[in-house]
Amino acid sequence: MGNFWFIFLFNFILISVENSWAQDFFSPPFGSFVPEEFSIISHYPETAFISQRLLPFSIQGNGEVQISSVRVTRGESCRGFADPFHNRVLHLFCRRPDLMVAEVVFSTGLRENLIFIIGPLRVMESQAPIAIEGEGQ
Amino acid sequence: MRWRHVPLVGLMFVIFQNCGSFEADDRAGIYPYQVRPDFFYDVKLLRVEEDELMRQRYVFDIVASLAEDVGAEISYRVNFSTLIMSAVCQSTQGTVRGNAKHFRTQCLLPVPDDLYIQLQLFGPQGQELVEEFRFRAP
Numbered sequence: 001m002g003n004f005w006f007i008f009l010f011n012f013i014l015i016s017v018e019n020s021w022a023q024d025f026f027s028p029p030f031g032s033f034v035p036e037e038f039s040i041i042s043h044y045p046e047t048a049f050i051s052q053r054l055l056p057f058s059i060q061g062n063g064e065v066q067i068s069s070v071r072v073t074r075g076e077s078c079r080g081f082a083d084p085f086h087n088r089v090l091h092l093f094c095r096r097p098d099l100m101v102a103e104v105v106f107s108t109g110l111r112e113n114l115i116f117i118i119g120p121l122r123v124m125e126s127q128a129p130i131a132i133e134g135e136g137q
Numbered sequence: 138m139r140w141r142h143v144p145l146v147g148l149m150f151v152i153f154q155n156c157g158s159f160e161a162d163d164r165a166g167i168y169p170y171q172v173r174p175d176f177f178y179d180v181k182l183l184r185v186e187e188d189e190l191m192r193q194r195y196v197f198d199i200v201a202s203l204a205e206d207v208g209a210e211i212s213y214r215v216n217f218s219t220l221i222m223s224a225v226c227q228s229t230q231g232t233v234r235g236n237a238k239h240f241r242t243q244c245l246l247p248v249p250d251d252l253y254i255q256l257q258l259f260g261p262q263g264q265e266l267v268e269e270f271r272f273r274a275p
Contacts, residue, residue: 043177043202048239050198054167056177058207081163085173086204093167126183126198129239 037061040104040116047127055092056083057104057118064109074120075100094123175264176211177202180256183241185275193246195272200239203260210234211264216255217244225252249274 038061049055059065070080070090075098083089092102101119108114178201186194203209210232217226226244233240246252251273258266 041207043204043207043238044200045236045239047236048179048198048200050181053179053181053200054169054177056202056204060207079163079167081168084164084168085170089204091168129198129237129241 038065038108038114040118045129046121047129049121049123050126051077051094051096051098051123053093055121055123057090057092058086059088059090059104059106059116061108066107068105068107068113069103071103071105073101073103075123078102078123080104092118092121097125098123174204175260176258176266177204178256178258178266178268180254180268180270182272188245191249193249193274194243195246195252196241196243197254198239198241199256201233201256201258202238203264206261208234209261211261212259214257215242216257218253218255219246219250220253 038059040057040059043056043058059067065088067082067087067090070082070092072078072080072092075094077096077098078092078094078100080090080092080102083091090104092100094100099119100121100123101117104116104118106114106116179199181198183196183198186196188194197215199213199215201211201213203211211234212230212232214228214230216224216228219225225246229240229242231240244252251271254270254272256266256268256270258264
């Protein structure tokens with residue numbers, strides 16, 4: 001019977017790590033140090049932040065980068081995830097206009113569990129681009 | 138007697154594996170790229186305006202970037218056609234970089250019809266993308 005409880009508890013912990021409340025628990029403390037040589041840059045200008053559009057961001061810096069998780073902490077219509085093909089890229093997405101904040105946990109060759117906070121980003125229904133380059137007839 | 142736990146362990150294993158699909162679920166229906174993309178891009182139909190002659194003006198919001206290099210300058214060309222007629226509107230072309238990665242273009246169709254857009258992107262290292270989109274007449 002002891003084995004049963006051991007297996008139950010072990011699996012409970014494994015499953016819990018996947019849950020958001022457990023991610024909070026296991027997250028590094030607030031204000032975790034991110035080396036200055038790393039920065040996060042949006043692929044698109046802010047005017048392109050509109051709903052129903054995938055918004056890519058890249059972590060820039062020397063060395064290996066691996067994104068562990070992308071968690072939206074504000075903006076209930078929004079989602080975030082790491083790009084399946086590019087190690088340094090993550091995407092944010094809002095189904096409707098929203099104010100979004102996301103937490104990105106990533107590792108480098110030397111350090112683990114570094115955190116970037118993205119936002120708050122205002123995602124609108126539409127925004128006029130800064131430059132309108134040529135228009136079809 | 139130890140083997141009696143095997144089904145239970147198996148069940149727990151299956152449950153745990155299912156939890157691993159959360160991130161894939163987040164991507165489902167949102168991530169459009171089937172293979173490793175050279176470019177990130179989006180073409181969004183903002184609105185269709187109708188004038189007094191019943192002609193329809195399609196207004197598009199477009200953004201594009203090189204996946205591996207945020208700062209890279211890329212060239213673009215947007216072609217407009219219908220199923221039976223090519224070049225129904227003048228093509229739009231230019232370069233995108235910095236804040237000018239986000240631009241608008243439009244096409245005034247003489248008669249109501251489905252509009253096809255061909256987006257061409259060219260990267261600095263010879264990367265090339267040709268993607269077609271169809272927008273149904275309202």
